[in-house]
Structures are given as structure tokens and as C-alpha cells.
Amino acid sequence: MLKIYGALLSPFVRKVRCVLSEKQVPYELVATNPFDKSGDLLKRSPLGRIPALEDEQGRPLADSTVIVEYLEERFPTPALFPRDPYERGRMRWFDEYADGGMAPSLTAKIFFQRVISAKLIKGGCDEAVVQSGLKELPTFLAYLEGELGGRHYLVAEAFTLADVSVACQLVNLRHAGVEVDREKFPAVAAWFERIVERPSLKALVEQDQGFLSRLSA
Ligand SMILES: N[C@@H](CCC(=O)N[C@@H](CS)C(=O)NCC(=O)O)C(=O)O
Known part of the structure; x- marks a missing residue:
């Protein structure tokens, strides 16, 4: 299952979770404090920011927009990007x-x-x-x-x-x-x-x- 490293209240984490929900993609939210720059977060998000995603093979991806682009390509329906x-x-x-x-x-x-x-x-x-x-x-x-x-x-x-x-x-x-x-x-x-x-x-x-x-x- 996909993992999202993030926290409640973050607008960027909410953006990614909203897209996952619209596309009905199951995921696990891994509670992550963005102010604790431990190795765990930095390994997945080199700038120490949330959200970060980890795919089923354990591969990380950081930044809400980058993550959403990835989700749109992997789960194209329903489309959240216009065709034009x-x-x-x-x-x-x-x-x-x-x-x-x-x-x-x-x-x-x-x-x-x-x-x-x-x-x-x-x-x-x-x-x-x-x-x-x-x-x-x-x-x-x-x-x-x-x-x-x-x-x-x-x-x-x-x-x-x-x-x-x-x-x-x-x-x-x-x-x-x-x-x-x-x-x-x-x-x-x-x-x-x-x-x-x-x-x-x-x-x-x-x-x-x-x-x-x-x-x-
Ligand atoms: N451009 C990033 C911004 C992410 C971001 O700034 N997240 C905040 C939490 S809302 C954060 O992790 N702040 C901690 C920091 O910047 O050190 C994205 O879209 O994911």
C-alpha cells in the first residue's frame, strides 16, 4: 500500500490526501512531525518537508505537486488534470x-x-x-x-x-x-x-x- 508521511492541518498533505480520496486509492498515513528533522523524514523528503510518499516498493517521492502528478499518471481516473x-x-x-x-x-x-x-x-x-x-x-x-x-x-x-x-x-x-x-x-x-x-x-x-x-x- 502507498504510504503518505504527513500530518493533519498541513494544507500540502491535505491536497495529496484529497486527491487520493477523489481517486479512491487506499493509503496509510504515517504521522510525521515536519519540525523533527530526523533521518526518517529526510530519507523520504530531503528538504525535511511534508508530505512525502513511499510507494509499494519503498521508493520515496517528496513535494505535494510532484506527488499529485505521480498519482494522476498512475491512477488516471477520475482525471483531476484537464486534457487541454x-x-x-x-x-x-x-x-x-x-x-x-x-x-x-x-x-x-x-x-x-x-x-x-x-x-x-x-x-x-x-x-x-x-x-x-x-x-x-x-x-x-x-x-x-x-x-x-x-x-x-x-x-x-x-x-x-x-x-x-x-x-x-x-x-x-x-x-x-x-x-x-x-x-x-x-x-x-x-x-x-x-x-x-x-x-x-x-x-x-x-x-x-x-x-x-x-x-x-
Ligand atoms: N512545496 C512543498 C511545501 C511543503 C511544506 O512546506 N510543508 C510544511 C508543513 S505544512 C513543512 O513541512 N514545513 C517544515 C519545514 O519547512 O521545515 C509541498 O508542496 O509539499
């Missing part, structure tokens, strides 16, 4: 927008301070960092609002990795107590509600919420 080369390029763009743009700016600031630092590692919450993330949020949402327009999905009129990657970042904002402003960004708010209601993502968010409620108890 331009739409496929756009899907990759939104994946990069989420992981390379939204994550460092929003998740690493707002979610990390409010949840990981304040609740998990008990290092307190640096409100100035949170505020700087909150200031950047509207620019990201305004861009997504314009791209979505009246459409149901970000790319190719179909559910793709683009929707998974962007929604996974917004889930972390929700975990940090920040909701998309429905008045200002109605298309993003409606799209996000639709995507998080998919059984694949809903189950993962519920696992996160269970973990978070135990942390606050």
Missing part, C-alpha cells in the same frame, strides 16, 4: 498560486501564528504577523473572484487540482478563524463552500477540526 494543454497549464498556475503565493503570504502568517504557534507549540501569537497576512488577503481573494466570475470551478469547467490546491489554503484560513468575506467576494465564498462540501475534502477538514478541538480542550 492550455487548461492544464492554467491548472498548474493555480496550484503554484496556492502553494507558492497564498501559502507563504497567508497560511505561513495567519494560520501558523494563530494555530501552530499559539495552540500547538505554545509559542504565543505574533499579532503583527497575523495583521500583515490579513492585509494581503484581499488581493488574493480579488484575483480569485475575477478568475471565477460565474464559473463553478477555477479551470476547464471541471473539478481539478486547481480547486483542491486553492481550497486547501482557504481551509487553513478557516482553521485560523478567518472566513472569505461573502459581500466582497461572493464568487469565491460560493465556490469554496461547494469545494469543501465534497466528501473527499469534508472528511479531511472534519479530522482537522477534531484535532483542533482536542487542542483547545
Whole structure:
């Protein structure tokens, strides 16, 4: 069976697990603390980040996007990548927008301070960092609002990795107590509600919420 080295709450691990669930591929989640740079993690993920995958022959593969590309090729149905080369390029763009743009700016600031630092590692919450993330949020949402327009999905009129990657970042904002402003960004708010209601993502968010409620108890 495939193994995923990862942890609850990570948007990148959630992205891979969501894709596995959409494709109904069984896997074992090996609980892995990304802050413990032990040999076990580094052997599978040389940058010491989660997620990492290990295939049935024990071969490792790191990075959520790399892993998802591998999964798409190995388990092509249902397809989460559009067939059209331009739409496929756009899907990759939104994946990069989420992981390379939204994550460092929003998740690493707002979610990390409010949840990981304040609740998990008990290092307190640096409100100035949170505020700087909150200031950047509207620019990201305004861009997504314009791209979505009246459409149901970000790319190719179909559910793709683009929707998974962007929604996974917004889930972390929700975990940090920040909701998309429905008045200002109605298309993003409606799209996000639709995507998080998919059984694949809903189950993962519920696992996160269970973990978070135990942390606050
Ligand atoms: N580009 C990577 C990013 C993964 C990542 O940054 N994961 C975080 C957890 S959410 C991590 O492992 N952080 C520990 C570190 O960077 O040392 C991917 O998409 O998998």
C-alpha cells in the first residue's frame, strides 16, 4: 500500500490526501512531525518537508505537486488534470498560486501564528504577523473572484487540482478563524463552500477540526 508521511492541518498533505480520496486509492498515513528533522523524514523528503510518499516498493517521492502528478499518471481516473494543454497549464498556475503565493503570504502568517504557534507549540501569537497576512488577503481573494466570475470551478469547467490546491489554503484560513468575506467576494465564498462540501475534502477538514478541538480542550 502507498504510504503518505504527513500530518493533519498541513494544507500540502491535505491536497495529496484529497486527491487520493477523489481517486479512491487506499493509503496509510504515517504521522510525521515536519519540525523533527530526523533521518526518517529526510530519507523520504530531503528538504525535511511534508508530505512525502513511499510507494509499494519503498521508493520515496517528496513535494505535494510532484506527488499529485505521480498519482494522476498512475491512477488516471477520475482525471483531476484537464486534457487541454492550455487548461492544464492554467491548472498548474493555480496550484503554484496556492502553494507558492497564498501559502507563504497567508497560511505561513495567519494560520501558523494563530494555530501552530499559539495552540500547538505554545509559542504565543505574533499579532503583527497575523495583521500583515490579513492585509494581503484581499488581493488574493480579488484575483480569485475575477478568475471565477460565474464559473463553478477555477479551470476547464471541471473539478481539478486547481480547486483542491486553492481550497486547501482557504481551509487553513478557516482553521485560523478567518472566513472569505461573502459581500466582497461572493464568487469565491460560493465556490469554496461547494469545494469543501465534497466528501473527499469534508472528511479531511472534519479530522482537522477534531484535532483542533482536542487542542483547545
Ligand atoms: N512545496 C512543498 C511545501 C511543503 C511544506 O512546506 N510543508 C510544511 C508543513 S505544512 C513543512 O513541512 N514545513 C517544515 C519545514 O519547512 O521545515 C509541498 O508542496 O509539499
